[in-house]
Amino acid sequence: MRAGNLNLRDRVRSTLEIESGTNDPIAIFFTLALVEIIALGTYSGGADLVVGIAGGFVLQMGLGAAVGLLGGLAIVRLVRILKLDAGLMPIFVLSLSLMVFAATGAIGGSGFLAVYIAGLIAGNAGIAASASLKRFQAGIAWLAQIVMFLVLGLFATPSQFPQLLAVAVALGLVLIFIARPVAVWLCLAPFRFTLADRTFVSWVGLRGAVSILLAITPLLGGLENGRDIFNIAFIIVLVSLLAQGWSIGPLARRLGLAVPSRIGPLQKVELELPGSAHHELLAYTVVAGSPVERGARIPRWARPSLVVRNGRSMKFQDAGRLHAGDNVYIFVADRYPRLLDRLFASPVEVGADDPDFFGAFSVEPDRPARELRATYGADLAPDEIGLAIGEMILRRLGGRAEYADRVAAGPIDLIVRDVDEDGRVLAVGISLEPDPKPRPAIPLIGGGVAKRLRGRLARWRRLPGIGGGDSPPA
Numbered sequence: 101m102r103a104g105n106l107n108l109r110d111r112v113r114s115t116l117e118i119e120s121g122t123n124d125p126i127a128i129f130f131t132l133a134l135v136e137i138i139a140l141g142t143y144s145g146g147a148d149l150v151v152g153i154a155g156g157f158v159l160q161m162g163l164g165a166a167v168g169l170l171g172g173l174a175i176v177r178l179v180r181i182l183k184l185d186a187g188l189m190p191i192f193v194l195s196l197s198l199m200v201f202a203a204t205g206a207i208g209g210s211g212f213l214a215v216y217i218a219g220l221i222a223g224n225a226g227i228a229a230s231a232s233l234k235r236f237q238a239g240i241a242w243l244a245q246i247v248m249f250l251v252l253g254l255f256a257t258p259s260q261f262p263q264l265l266a267v268a269v270a271l272g273l274v275l276i277f278i279a280r281p282v283a284v285w286l287c288l289a290p291f292r293f294t295l296a297d298r299t300f301v302s303w304v305g306l307r308g309a310v311s312i313l314l315a316i317t318p319l320l321g322g323l324e325n326g327r328d329i330f331n332i333a334f335i336i337v338l339v340s341l342l343a344q345g346w347s348i349g350p351l352a353r354r355l356g357l358a359v360p361s362r363i364g365p366l367q368k369v370e371l372e373l374p375g376s377a378h379h380e381l382l383a384y385t386v387v388a389g390s391p392v393e394r395g396a397r398i399p400r401w402a403r404p405s406l407v408v409r410n411g412r413s414m415k416f417q418d419a420g421r422l423h424a425g426d427n428v429y430i431f432v433a434d435r436y437p438r439l440l441d442r443l444f445a446s447p448v449e450v451g452a453d454d455p456d457f458f459g460a461f462s463v464e465p466d467r468p469a470r471e472l473r474a475t476y477g478a479d480l481a482p483d484e485i486g487l488a489i490g491e492m493i494l495r496r497l498g499g500r501a502e503y504a505d506r507v508a509a510g511p512i513d514l515i516v517r518d519v520d521e522d523g524r525v526l527a528v529g530i531s532l533e534p535d536p537k538p539r540p541a542i543p544l545i546g547g548g549v550a551k552r553l554r555g556r557l558a559r560w561r562r563l564p565g566i567g568g569g570d571s572p573p574a
């Protein structure tokens with residue numbers, strides 16, 4: 101879906117993402133359990149066997165989730181406490197991850213689930229050196245995939261494929277057209293998914309490299325038909341890719357699940373600089389059709405420090421209007437990169453009432469600033485309580501405001517919507533979600549659900565009567 105630039109509706113995308121991350125530990129458990137049962141010849145144990153497998157499943161998943169949670173919190177804590185060298189940090193985090201995996205396995209839990217949950221927690225905690233950690237992890241992931249496919253290629257025996265082809269293709273078709281749809285419809289029955297949603301999730305059940313990797317287990321377990329099982333699994337994966345892989349995009353568009361992305365092709369590099377806590381140096385390539393390429397006014401907080409055009413570097417003031425393909429470098433607070441994405445990498449126009457840039461609603465600049473503290477818990481200095489909102493903004497901006505200037509006041513952002521020729525504030529917008537990068541401990545709720553919850557909480561915090569111009573949404 102990433103390669104095809106396919107952007108799905110949030111609920112379907114979140115469902116597939118959660119399934120993709122959690123099904124491997126479960127598949128590994130059942131594969132190992134079944135191989136062991138067959139190898140030991142205990143498959144006639146009846147109810148006792150079923151109870152044993154169920155108990156083992158609950159134990160492994162429960163311990164894996166618990167150790168993963170504690171391990172993720174420990175990783176975040178240790179990274180923040182220990183001031184390690186930047187070159188040592190990726191190795192340290194990888195070592196901690198291996199320790200989480202090993203410790204979970206030592207006590208009988210699922211190490212695969214543990215490291216997955218630990219990764220969710222650490223990846224959403226905003227730890228230092230996250231950019232370098234991501235680059236290191238991406239390199240390790242590619243190396244692991246190369247090794248995995250090399251091993252799979254050594255185990256495969258193409259000369260034996262023809263005699264197994266009919267059985268393997270039949271099994272693949274059963275998985276695609278019967279087993280997967282039935283399982284998906286039963287699992288999603290308690291939830292309010294549409295017919296299109298269930299159909300698409302049923303179809304997106306591709307077999308992949310993990311399936312082939314698990315098929316090595318019968319070989320390692322010494323099963324009599326282990327080689328045949330591996331070759332059949334290999335063929336099933338090929339059938340799945342040929343039947344389903346190419347059709348995901350057309351099917352999503354046919355079912356009306358594909359939505360146009362608000363952000364176009366994004367080329368962004370995050371750099372970490374000493375002493376730049378809560379700030380980022382971002383390098384963008386201006387996308388054709390983006391607001392800045394069309395000549396939109398750039399807020400003061402988003403103005404580049406450097407522009408590189410055709411290999412020549414220049415100041416932003418000397419560059420004139422930005423062109424598609426220009427590389428721009430911006431040093432900005434870490435709460436604003438999402439807004440910069442829309443300015444430099446999105447073909448969607450930024451309107452005068454855009455809630456991301458100018459707030460969900462407006463307030464009159466001559467209202468007392470103390471009302472912001474009473475209503476929203478805004479952070480105000482003692483000498484700002486008696487000022488009007490517009491005066492308070494001017495004081496923080498050094499006496500002159502410009503279009504789209506932003507002033508952080510704790511849980512809210514005050515945004516300049518309009519100014520006069522002398523730089524006085526004429527209209528102010530309020531953003532109740534100034535941090536566009538929330539960092540949940542475990543992101544198990546889909547983006548749409550989380551957004552609705554945040555919006556409802558924001559509405560509960562609003563008080564009527566303060567708005568001017570636009571009223572708060574009902």
